[in-house]
Structure formats: C-alpha cells, structure tokens
Amino acid sequence: MPARELASVKDLTVKFRYNIALDGITLDLKGNRVLLLGSNGSGKTTLMRVLSGILRPTEGSVKVLGLDPFKNPSKLYSRMLYVRDVEDIPYMMRVSSVIDYLSDLYGPEPVKNAVETLGLEEHAFKRVGELSKGLRRRVAMIEPLASNRKLILMDEPFSGLDATSRIIIAKALNDLPKKTGLVIASHIPLNLGIDQMVVLEGGKLTYSGPYKEEVAGKYLAWMEFDSKKPINHPAD
Numbered sequence: 706m707p708a709r710e711l712a713s714v715k716d717l718t719v720k721f722r723y724n725i726a727l728d729g730i731t732l733d734l735k736g737n738r739v740l741l742l743g744s745n746g747s748g749k750t751t752l753m754r755v756l757s758g759i760l761r762p763t764e765g766s767v768k769v770l771g772l773d774p775f776k777n778p779s780k781l782y783s784r785m786l787y788v789r790d791v792e793d794i795p796y797m798m799r800v801s802s803v804i805d806y807l808s809d810l811y812g813p814e815p816v817k818n819a820v821e822t823l824g825l826e827e828h829a830f831k832r833v834g835e836l837s838k839g840l841r842r843r844v845a846m847i848e849p850l851a852s853n854r855k856l857i858l859m860d861e862p863f864s865g866l867d868a869t870s871r872i873i874i875a876k877a878l879n880d881l882p883k884k885t886g887l888v889i890a891s892h893i894p895l896n897l898g899i900d901q902m903v904v905l906e907g908g909k910l911t912y913s914g915p916y917k918e919e920v921a922g923k924y925l926a927w928m929e930f931d932s933k934k935p936i937n938h939p940a941d
C-alpha cells in the first residue's frame with residue numbers, strides 16, 4: 706500500500722526582512738511518522754507554521770491533508786493540531802481545569818487515558834505555573850493524545866526536558882494510533898518508527914527519505930563530545 710500523503714509543499718520560500726528562512730523547498734510528507742530534523746535556525750518552525758496556516762509563505766504552494774491551510778483553515782483545524790514548542794496553557798489554570806475543559810471537548814475517557822499515560826494524576830490540583838517545564842509539557846501533551854486528530858504537528862516536544870519527561874513523552878507519541886499522522890520537528894533524531902526523515906539546513910532541504918543512522922548520527926555528535934577533538938556542525 707502506498708504511503709499516505711500528510712502534506713506537500715511546492716517551491717516554498719519564506720523571506721523575512723533580513724533573511725530567508727525557507728528557500729524554494731519542494732517536498733511531500735508521507736507515511737504515519739515524519740521526523741523533521743535540522744540545526745537551530747534551519748527553518749523547522751517556519752515550515753511548521755506554514756503547514757499550520759499561521760504564516761503565509763512569500764512564494765509557493767502548500768497542501769495539508771489535501772487542503773490549502775490558507776483557504777480552508779476551519780476544515781483543516783478540525784483534522785489537524787499544531788503543538789508549539791512553548792506551552793500555551795494559562796499559568797493560573799489548575800491542571801484539573803485543563804482536564805475538565807479537554808474532557809468537555811473530547812470526552813472524559815480519552816482525556817483520562819492521556820492523563821494516566823502522562824503520569825499527571827497526582828498533579829491535578831496544582832496550577833500550571835507551579836509545574837516544572839517537563840510537567841507543563843506533559844500537560845500540553847494531553848490534547849494531542851486525546852483529540853483523535855488525523856494529523857499532529859509537534860514542534861520540539863523534547864527540548865529542555867529531563868530524561869524521565871522525554872521518555873514519558875516519547876512513549877506517549879509512540880503509542881499514538883498509527884492512523885494519527887505525526888510530524889515531529891526536533892533537534893533530537895529519535896526513531897519512533899519513522900517512515901520519513903526530512904532534514905533542513907539553512908532553509909534548504911538536504912535530505913528526505915527513510916530514517917538513516919548516518920544522517921541522524923550527526924545530530925547526536927554532542928553525545929560523543931571530546932574537548933580535544935574539533936567540533937563538527939551537522940550542516941558541514
């Protein structure tokens with residue numbers, strides 16, 4: 706069976722005043738799990754923002770789940786969720802209120818399951834602002850886990866998290882039903898059964914294909930840091 710298409714962009718360019726964030730990218734995102742890899746400033750978030758219809762490209766066309774995000778935003782938003790790299794939940798809200806609100810939207814059962822998967826039961830009565838960054842990120846993960854959307858775009862789900870929170874979130878993402886398409890932008894090349902790996906560097910597409918250890922390895926070079934060896938940048 707051919708891999709299903711999650712999104713496609715053609716000749717996509719995004720220019721800001723002083724720089725080009727994406728430079729003429731043509732790309733199909735296919736399969737159930739797509740990893741978008743790249744160094745700081747390579748254009749990952751810009752691509753996510755274009756795919757989610759937040760940022761209009763300077764040039765080029767975009768289709769997400771077969772829809773133009775700038776012409777059909779409401780139809781797309783009922784099928785797709787964009788989880789940004791910062792948590793949007795108001796700090797004064799209690800976790801229990803977030804759970805109530807999401808239960809109202811998606812039903813109590815999937816929300817309860819997500820809360821359990823994320824290990825949040827014991828934190829329900831705390832306010833979001835009292836939580837550590839890792840716990841806040843876990844609260845932000847309730848909606849993507851419970852929402853049963855066709856596509857989830859997730860920007861840097863692991864950044865700034867300790868090993869426990871990373872493992873809990875990686876496991877939760879890994880357990881999402883395969884019918885939920887997942888595009889993860891990350892500096893960390895975690896292989897969650899990745900169907901397609903896309904690498905951006907300097908706003909250009911440098912790789913698109915199956916998960917490749919040798920490409921991923923460049924982004925893990927910091928783990929082999931040796932003060933006596935020269936530092937290699939993944940873009941080199």
Ligand SMILES: Nc1ncnc2c1ncn2[C@@H]1O[C@H](COP(=O)(O)OP(=O)(O)OP(=O)(O)O)[C@@H](O)[C@H]1O
Binds near residue numbers: 892
């Ligand atoms: N609103 C903006 N105004 C001006 N330049 C921007 C804006 N947003 C992004 N850029 C620039 O576009 C380029 C790509 O940024 P982007 O945030 O997409 O990269 P990224 O791969 O997500 O980086 P990081 O991993 O650091 O989050 C960078 O040079 C950045 O400075």
